[in-house]
Amino acid sequence: MLLGEWLRALSNGASGTGFRRGRRPRRRRRPYYRGRIETLENRTLLSEVVNSPPVFNPDTYTFQVQENTTGAVIGTVSVSDPDGDYVNLIVYDGDTPLGNFLIDDNGTITGPHIVAFDYEAQQTHTLIIQGDDGVSFDEATVTIQITDQDDVPQFTQDPFTFDIGESAAVGTVVGTLTATDPLNTGLTYSVYSGDASDFDVSVDGVITVKNPLNYLLQSQYTFTVDVDNGLHLDNATVIINVIEEYQPPQFDSDSYYFTASENTGAGVYIGTVTATSPQNGTITYVISSSDGPFEIRDNGDIYTTAALEPGMTYILTVVADDGFRTNSVDVQIDVAWGPEW
Numbered sequence: 001m002l003l004g005e006w007l008r009a010l011s012n013g014a015s016g017t018g019f020r021r022g023r024r025p026r027r028r029r030r031p032y033y034r035g036r037i038e039t040l041e042n043r044t045l046l047s048e049v050v051n052s053p054p055v056f057n058p059d060t061y062t063f064q065v066q067e068n069t070t071g072a073v074i075g076t077v078s079v080s081d082p083d084g085d086y087v088n089l090i091v092y093d094g095d096t097p098l099g100n101f102l103i104d105d106n107g108t109i110t111g112p113h114i115v116a117f118d119y120e121a122q123q124t125h126t127l128i129i130q131g132d133d134g135v136s137f138d139e140a141t142v143t144i145q146i147t148d149q150d151d152v153p154q155f156t157q158d159p160f161t162f163d164i165g166e167s168a169a170v171g172t173v174v175g176t177l178t179a180t181d182p183l184n185t186g187l188t189y190s191v192y193s194g195d196a197s198d199f200d201v202s203v204d205g206v207i208t209v210k211n212p213l214n215y216l217l218q219s220q221y222t223f224t225v226d227v228d229n230g231l232h233l234d235n236a237t238v239i240i241n242v243i244e245e246y247q248p249p250q251f252d253s254d255s256y257y258f259t260a261s262e263n264t265g266a267g268v269y270i271g272t273v274t275a276t277s278p279q280n281g282t283i284t285y286v287i288s289s290s291d292g293p294f295e296i297r298d299n300g301d302i303y304t305t306a307a308l309e310p311g312m313t314y315i316l317t318v319v320a321d322d323g324f325r326t327n328s329v330d331v332q333i334d335v336a337w338g339p340e341w
């Protein structure tokens with residue numbers, strides 16, 4: 001076997017599919033001498049034959065490819081070997097995975113095969129193409145310029161501001177997010193951060209009430225949303241203003257005045273306060289302040305919890321709470337003087 005053929009066999013065996021990446025060999029452009037071993041009359045003669053390395057012409061190339069294309073023909077490089085040797089072509093690329101760019105025996109480069117081009121991430125790729133005749137090699141530099149495509153979704157406004165009445169039922173639509181979809185591949189919306197705790201945002205961008213709202217508890221919500229087209233994200237701020245709608249419970253009197261006999265003991269009914277809820281809530285009553293022994297029951301009935309002092313005037317404040325709002329009223333209770341007075 002010729003030494004050159006043996007070296008080439010080694011080289012072909014190492015390169016396998018014609019693609020490899022790794023430490024680049026030292027550049028060798030000068031002619032290289034290969035040996036031929038012959039046996040003649042029990043003597044070994046070494047004659048030397050000059051090998052000329054392959055030559056790329058030209059040795060720099062610039063190709064343009066639109067982003068988001070995959071497996072496309074990127075361009076063709078031209079290589080020749082002065083000796084007519086077979087030239088094995090391989091691709092070195094520092095920035096993408098092994099196998100992302102391939103080259104065939106004709107010098108035609110295709111790709112990307114693994115990671116798509118993304119103009120927004122990287123505008124150029126540089127490949128080193130190596131042509132090897134088994135003994136020597138030459139290199140060409142290929143610059144791939146990625147051209148831009150409109151592929152980034154964009155919210156149609158930022159921020160989105162919505163108003164919702166605090167009495168809106170769970171499930172009520174607050175508003176809808178909208179964004180451009182340049183690739184027409186479909187968009188997915190989601191909450192990214194912030195306080196959206198009382199709202200749902202569907203993948204279609206529809207915002208609905210998730211929990212009962214209350215202006216007094218929280219009058220505004222602010223959160224950030226994303227829209228995703230599978231390639232890129234955009235984000236926007238959402239502001240939801242809660243509009244006050246609930247009214248406080250209304251007592252049937254501006255104030256109450258009750259009297260009690262001079263010998264009123266514990267557990268005696270004194271009188272009733274009544275409030276109604278404009279939002280049809282269930283009212284509970286509480287005595288928030290009192291200078292006497294009184295309690296109030298669920299229906300607004302006031303009872304004594306101990307004997308009252310004859311001739312005393314007691315002042316109570318009663319609060320009605322319907323779960324949405326509260327209101328208060330003053331109650332005066334006058335106790336009669338005893339007969340001995």
Ligand SMILES: [Ca+2]
Nearest residue numbers: 052083085133
């Ligand atoms: Ca050659």
Ligand SMILES: [Ca+2]
Nearest residue numbers: 118119120151
């Ligand atoms: Ca892109």
Ligand SMILES: [Ca+2]
Nearest residue numbers: 119149150151
């Ligand atoms: Ca783009």
